[in-house]
Amino acid sequence: MVLGEHPYPYWDDLMYFVAYPLVFAGLIMISRGGDQRDRSGLIDAAIIAAGVGLVYWVFVIQPTLFDLSTPLIERLVTVGYPTVDVFMCAVVTRLISRPGARVTSLWLLTVGSALNFVGDVAWSLIDTDASAGGLVDASFLLAYLMWAGAGLHPSMAGIGRRSGTRPRFGRGRLLLLGGITMTVPAVLFLQGARGEAVNWPAIGIGAVVLFVLVLIRLGGFVGQTQRQAAELEDLAMRDDLTGLANRRLFELRLRAAAGAGVPQVCLLDLNGFKQINDRHGHAVGDHLLIAVSARLSTELHGEGLLARMGGDEFALLLTEATAAQGEAVVDRLWSALRRPFEVDGHELLVGAAIGIADGADPVEVLRRADVAMYAAKVSQVPFRRYAVDLDDRADEEARLGAEMRAALDAGQFHLVYQPIVALPGGEIRSVESLIRWGTRSPADFIPVAERNGLIVELGEWILRSACAQFVAWQAASGTTAPERISVNVSARQLAEPGFADLVAEVLAAAAMPPGRLIVEVTETAVFGGGAAVRAVEELHRLGVRIALDDFGTGHSSLGLLQTVPVDILKVDKSFVDNLALAGRHAVIATALIQVSDGLGLTAVAEGVETAEQAASLYELGYRLAQGYHFGRPVSQPAFDAVEVAAR
Numbered sequence: 001m002v003l004g005e006h007p008y009p010y011w012d013d014l015m016y017f018v019a020y021p022l023v024f025a026g027l028i029m030i031s032r033g034g035d036q037r038d039r040s041g042l043i044d045a046a047i048i049a050a051g052v053g054l055v056y057w058v059f060v061i062q063p064t065l066f067d068l069s070t071p072l073i074e075r076l077v078t079v080g081y082p083t084v085d086v087f088m089c090a091v092v093t094r095l096i097s098r099p100g101a102r103v104t105s106l107w108l109l110t111v112g113s114a115l116n117f118v119g120d121v122a123w124s125l126i127d128t129d130a131s132a133g134g135l136v137d138a139s140f141l142l143a144y145l146m147w148a149g150a151g152l153h154p155s156m157a158g159i160g161r162r163s164g165t166r167p168r169f170g171r172g173r174l175l176l177l178g179g180i181t182m183t184v185p186a187v188l189f190l191q192g193a194r195g196e197a198v199n200w201p202a203i204g205i206g207a208v209v210l211f212v213l214v215l216i217r218l219g220g221f222v223g224q225t226q227r228q229a230a231e232l233e234d235l236a237m238r239d240d241l242t243g244l245a246n247r248r249l250f251e252l253r254l255r256a257a258a259g260a261g262v263p264q265v266c267l268l269d270l271n272g273f274k275q276i277n278d279r280h281g282h283a284v285g286d287h288l289l290i291a292v293s294a295r296l297s298t299e300l301h302g303e304g305l306l307a308r309m310g311g312d313e314f315a316l317l318l319t320e321a322t323a324a325q326g327e328a329v330v331d332r333l334w335s336a337l338r339r340p341f342e343v344d345g346h347e348l349l350v351g352a353a354i355g356i357a358d359g360a361d362p363v364e365v366l367r368r369a370d371v372a373m374y375a376a377k378v379s380q381v382p383f384r385r386y387a388v389d390l391d392d393r394a395d396e397e398a399r400l401g402a403e404m405r406a407a408l409d410a411g412q413f414h415l416v417y418q419p420i421v422a423l424p425g426g427e428i429r430s431v432e433s434l435i436r437w438g439t440r441s442p443a444d445f446i447p448v449a450e451r452n453g454l455i456v457e458l459g460e461w462i463l464r465s466a467c468a469q470f471v472a473w474q475a476a477s478g479t480t481a482p483e484r485i486s487v488n489v490s491a492r493q494l495a496e497p498g499f500a501d502l503v504a505e506v507l508a509a510a511a512m513p514p515g516r517l518i519v520e521v522t523e524t525a526v527f528g529g530g531a532a533v534r535a536v537e538e539l540h541r542l543g544v545r546i547a548l549d550d551f552g553t554g555h556s557s558l559g560l561l562q563t564v565p566v567d568i569l570k571v572d573k574s575f576v577d578n579l580a581l582a583g584r585h586a587v588i589a590t591a592l593i594q595v596s597d598g599l600g601l602t603a604v605a606e607g608v609e610t611a612e613q614a615a616s617l618y619e620l621g622y623r624l625a626q627g628y629h630f631g632r633p634v635s636q637p638a639f640d641a642v643e644v645a646a647r
Contacts (some may be wrong), residue, residue, distance in 0.1 A: 006395065009077040023147075027091045027113065030106075030159055040220055045090035046176065047213045051180035052089045052204035056082040056200050058187050071644060084164070085120045091116060102154035113144030115139045131282045148396050179373025181210050204327055212470050239308040241286055242293035250307035250315055264326040264358040265332065266316040266371040268296075268333065271351035273312035278495070278530025281347060287343045288350070299336045303329065315369075323358070327385065330354050334382040354383035362371045362583065379449070402453045404437075408458060413437050415465055416549050416633035419482070420604060422625040423618045430484040430518065432626065432635050433466040450492050459493045467517065473639070480639045486518035491525035491532055500538035507542075514543030518568065526564050533564055540565040551592065553607040561599060573627075579616045586616075593621040 064070070066286045070078075092113045119139035126238050152155060184207045191198050237249035245253070247588065258264040270292065277285035290310065296306055296314065305317040316333070333353055341348045355373025361363035368386040371394050375569055376384040384390070407413060417431040435458070437445060449455040466487050473481040493499055507514055519539055526532045541545055548560065548570035560566070575589045589605075594602035603615045607626030 008048065009074055013077050017080060017084075024091060027109065028094070030109065034646060040217065041094050041223075041503045043213055043217045043220070044173065046371065047177055047210060047217065048180050049086050049090040050206060050209045051183040052212060053086045054183055054187060054202065056086060056476055057202050057206075058191070062199065062202065071425075079122050081123060085117055088113060088120070089118045103159060105150040105156040105159045108150035109155065109159075110145045112143040112150065115143035115146065118624060119143065124160050127216065127539050131378050143181070152252075181214055184210065185462050190548075232439060235423055242290055242308050244297070245305055245307035246313075246315075247307065250305060250317060250571045251366075252311065252626075253305050254317055254366070257317060258360050258362045258365070260386070261319065262358050262360050263365065264318040264323070264353055264356060265365050265369040266318070266326065266330050266356045266383075267309070267366075268314040268335075268352050268354045270312040270337075270372055271353060271377070274349060274495070275530045275532075276350070277346055280344075280348075280531075284346060288341055288348055291341045291343055291535060292337065292350070295339075295341075296333060300329070300333055315456055323385075324357075326356055330356055330383045332583045337428075341473060350449065352382075352388040353377035353385065353433045356383060357386035378447075383610050397448050400445060400448050403456065404449060404454055404458075407437060408454070410462065413458070414635065414636050415462065415469065417469075417485075417637050418626055418633040419631045419637050420486075420624055421630045423614060423623050423625055428482055428637065428639055429624060430482045431518070431637060432486045432633075433469075433488075435462055436633075446490075452491050453492065454489050459489060460506075462639070463487050463506050464510075467506055470516065471510050471512050477639050482637075482639065484516050484545070485519050486520050488520045488549065489525075491522070494521065494525055494532035494535040495530075499535045500542065503543055505545065509546075515545065518545045518547050520547040520549045523551065523560055526560060536564055546576075550606075561595075568602045568604060570604045570606050571622075576605055576607050576613055576627075577618070579613050586620075589617070590620050597621065 010512075048380070060082045063077045065075055067075060083425045116139070119136050122136045122139070141167055186202060187203055188198060188204075192232040196345065221397055237246060237252075238244070239246045254263060254265065268278055273288070274287065276288060289308070293306075293308065293314075300306055300316070304321070307315045307317070310314050316329070321329065322425040334624065337350060337352045342352065348441055353373055353374055353376040355369045355371065356366035357365050357372055371385040371390050372384040374394065375390045376382065389538060414436055415433050416436055419428040420430045420432060421427060422429050435442060435446075446455070449458055466485055496502075503519070505519075507517065519536075521532075521536060526536060536546055544566055545567040547564045547570055548564070549570045550572045565636070569592065571589065571592050575592070579586055593603050595601075602624060605613075605622045606627065608614050608625045608629045610615065612631055613627075614625060614629060
């Protein structure tokens with residue numbers, strides 16, 4: 001160097017060869033991204049290295065290595081650089097193909113590695129005169145600056161972290177690997193064009209190596225595709241929330257089982273789930289479904305296929321069980337669900353209605369199980385096995401629902417009113433509106449209307465008609481008209497969004513003060529809380545009075561008085577029937593009037609049929625009553641007449 005000459009090889013070459021392993025080690029660690037299982041990235045790098053290595057071997061390494069006119073040390077150093085280039089090419093490939101975010105440090109490392117690679121290629125393939133040598137040196141210097149900048153940049157701290165995504169075998173990677181495989185025919189064509197002897201051993205070995213590597217890579221891609229397809233198929237057949245089989249998988253298995261025998265199907269629907277959802281929120285409801293699924297799965301011990309059909313409905317497929325065994329399984333499941341569930345700090349109780357059926361037709365057996373489940377829910381028994389008469393009942397209910405729809409449209413329903421009187425004189429204080437439809441009993445058609453949802457429209461008609469009639473009475477009869485009118489409201493109506501707004505709109509349309517309306521709800525309707533209780537609270541804030549009907553016969557009467565805004569307690573007829581006889585009924589009737597007085601509520605005794613009952617109630621402290629003794633429900637009560645006195 002002092003004499004203006006640069007010996008080759010020299011000490012700087014040794015420093016290069018010492019530094020390369022360190023650079024490779026660091027780049028490999030970064031390119032791997034902490035993922036020790038990235039076989040696809042390694043194979044891709046090997047394919048590119050094999051293609052570049054073949055070109056280098058044929059045109060650079062072999063001619064240089066076997067040129068005996070050059071000293072051995074010079075030949076080794078000369079072929080060392082292209083050998084390093086092959087590894088550098090593999091490292092750069094891994095850098096640019098690794099999954100994850102392309103941060104600044106990664107780009108700097110990639111560009112620096114690419115500049116170093118270009119410099120080495122130029123050094124190996126061209127005659128390095130002064131100008132060319134300067135450009136090559138500049139590429140090396142820029143590469144070092146890029147590496148230094150990558151090391152100092154803040155994004156370097158997270159560059160080697162493992163990515164959560166897998167490398168994608170996209171179009172770009174496919175074109176790259178396909179282009180590399182063309183190096184074999186390209187080398188053959190180039191050697192033939194230059195008139196050189198074809199290097200058959202090198203080309204043959206390179207072709208075999210590339211073929212094997214590409215075959216392995218494609219095999220891995222096919223395997224990955226098959227695994228992903230299997231995962232997608234499994235996901236498509238599983239319920240997202242519970243991990244159980246979904247309806248699609250259940251129906252596929254049912255069709256297969258029906259083709260080989262007579263399977264049994266059990267359909268299970270949770271009781272009270274909607275109320276839990278309304279009261280505690282959908283998150284608690286979802287966690288409850290997960291807990292139910294886990295308990296059912298544990299109870300089954302892998303017996304049959306358990307599936308979630310949607311919502312709070314589950315299904316069980318038993319392919320080899322007898323009828324007795326199937327019913328024993330259903331009984332175990334029902335018993336398991338009776339135990340409380342601890343969910344998000346809440347102790348929740350849910351029951352279930354279960355229907356079981358068998359048959360060789362998959363569609364028909366599902367329908368039968370559904371009919372049996374519905375029958376179990378209506379009759380409030382743990383489970384029902386399908387029988388032909390259940391179809392008759394279902395058909396009858398469907399027919400009755402259709403007739404109700406037509407009757408409502410044709411105006412065949414009408415209201416009657418039963419007086420609520422003051423004791424002991426029997427003066428009418430208010431009336432309760434009751435619906436009638438020809439000669440049919442409300443006990444027959446009201447439950448059907450609640451189950452098919454027609455009660456919502458029917459209830460609105462009752463509310464509008466009752467309010468309009470009350471206003472008409474007020475205008476016609478003045479002070480002799482009843483002070484208030486009561487309307488019965490079902491749980492289905494209370495659960496409807498905007499029910500309180502509907503009541504407010506009806507009152508405004510009729511020009512009726514809210515305090516004149518009494519809404520009667522049953523204990524069962526508000527027991528579950530949630531939307532029903534919120535609707536009652538909204539009605540109470542409007543000024544509407546709330547009556548708790550059939551008080552004393554529901555789930556938790558005294559507890560409801562703490563959670564539901566109540567103005568009136570309507571004591572059930574069962575406590576009045578045997579009031580004249582000493583015993584528990586008299587004790588309960590006494591306790592209920594004491595509870596009412598203590599809480600500042602108004603008590604109304606229902607079902608009073610005799611003068612003796614009326615007198616006993618008055619002695620106990622009751623001041624309001626209703627029943628056949630005071631008047632039967634009629635379309636037009638006689639407000640000017642004094643009703644039968646309680647004597």
